[in-house]
Amino acid sequence: MRKLIILVTLFTLVIASVADARIRVKGRGDRMNFDPDSIPANYRASFDLMSRKCVKCHTMERTVIAVQTGRAPITGQPFDRQAVKAYGIKMLRKPNSNMNKQEIREVVILLNYLLDENAR
Numbered sequence: 213m214r215k216l217i218i219l220v221t222l223f224t225l226v227i228a229s230v231a232d233a234r235i236r237v238k239g240r241g242d243r244m245n246f247d248p249d250s251i252p253a254n255y256r257a258s259f260d261l262m263s264r265k266c267v268k269c270h271t272m273e274r275t276v277i278a279v280q281t282g283r284a285p286i287t288g289q290p291f292d293r294q295a296v297k298a299y300g301i302k303m304l305r306k307p308n309s310n311m312n313k314q315e316i317r318e319v320v321i322l323l324n325y326l327l328d329e330n331a332r
C-alpha cells in the first residue's frame with residue numbers, strides 16, 4: 213500500500229510539473245490562442261502585437277500548434293528557435309504582411325520564450 217501511495221504521489225508530481233511548464237491554450241479551431249493569463253507581464257505587449265498582426269492571413273491556431281507540437285502544421289517542418297526566425301522573416305516578406313522588422317523581432321523573441329517554456 214505504501215509503495216502505491218509513493219507511486220501515485222510521484223506520478224501526480226510529474227504530471228503537475230508538466231502541466232505547469234506548458235503555456236496554456238484557450239479555445240478551439242479558429243478561436244484557439246495562447247491563454248493571455250499564462251503570458252508573463254513583460255511579454256504582454258509582444259503577445260498583443262502577435263495577436264493583432266499574425267492573424268491577418270490565418271488564425272492563431274497555426275502558430276499555437278507549431279509551438280505546442282514543435283512542428284509547423286502546414287509543411288510539417290520542425291518548429292524550433294531557428295525555424296522561428298526563418299518563419300518570422302518569411303511572414304514579414306509576404307505581400308501585405310503589414311509588419312516591420314522591429315515588430316517581427318518582438319514576435320520572434322516571444323515565440324522563442326514560448327518554445328522554451330514548453331520544452332521545460
Ligand code: HEC
Pocket residue numbers: 262265266267268269270274275278283284285286287288289299300302303306307308309310316319
Ligand atoms: C501576409 C499574410 C500572412 C501574415 C501576416 C502571417 N502569415 Fe503565417 N502564413 C501565411 C501563409 C500564406 C502560410 C502558408 C504556408 C507558407 O506560405 O509558409 C502561413 C503559414 C504559417 C505557419 C505554418 C508554417 C508551416 O510551414 O507549416 C506558421 C507557424 C505561421 N504562418 C505563423 C505566423 C506568425 C507567427 C505570423 C506573425 C509574425 C504570421 N504567420 C503572419 C501568411 C501569413
